[in-house]
Amino acid sequence: MPDLALYQPDIPQNTGTILRLAACMGVCVHLIEPAGFPLSDHALKRAGMDYLERAALTRHVSFAAFEDWRKGEARRLVLLSTRAAEPYTAFSFESSDILLLGRESAGVPDAVHDAADARLLIPMAEGMRSLNVAISGAMVLGEALRQTKAFP
Numbered sequence: 001m002p003d004l005a006l007y008q009p010d011i012p013q014n015t016g017t018i019l020r021l022a023a024c025m026g027v028c029v030h031l032i033e034p035a036g037f038p039l040s041d042h043a044l045k046r047a048g049m050d051y052l053e054r055a056a057l058t059r060h061v062s063f064a065a066f067e068d069w070r071k072g073e074a075r076r077l078v079l080l081s082t083r084a085a086e087p088y089t090a091f092s093f094e095s096s097d098i099l100l101l102g103r104e105s106a107g108v109p110d111a112v113h114d115a116a117d118a119r120l121l122i123p124m125a126e127g128m129r130s131l132n133v134a135i136s137g138a139m140v141l142g143e144a145l146r147q148t149k150a151f152p
Helices: 012-025 042-054 063-073 110-115 133-147
Strands: 003-007 028-032 056-060 077-080 098-101 118-121
Touching: 003 012, 012 028, 012 042, 012 056, 012 133, 028 063, 056 063, 063 110, 077 110, 077 133, 098 133
Parallel strands: 003 028, 003 098, 028 056, 077 098, 077 118
Antiparallel strands: none
16 A cells, blocks of 8 residues: 655644545555654644544654665655656556655755655646645545555
8 A cells, every 4th residue: 555755744734634644544654854843733633633543653763764764665755746747647656655745845855856766746727836735645645545446
């Protein structure tokens, strides 16, 4: 089943929403630190509601630590990026994929962008810049779960 990964998230409400999504879909979330807020923050708990206890969350102290783990597991890293050229709707997902979401304020640095095995974008109306990170994650995770027949 595909996993979600958050690269140094900035906004606790988005992280809580993503943890709630993951709990409902039965997927794991990898949080790559440092986060831009305390992980015990009240807003994170409010957004995740009572779903947080059911979310499978793994924290990685850095991107390097995450990469060591990921490579050891032979998992493909799929970055969602406004700088990508390939639409997620044309991509063939695998059950072992990890869908990486960047920081709300800055995306991911070039080194992380370059480390991804695939870079995908969400097609949008002309002139629109980006979607909320939690909405983006939900859209692409839904397609990955559909393709891999992994909906709970």
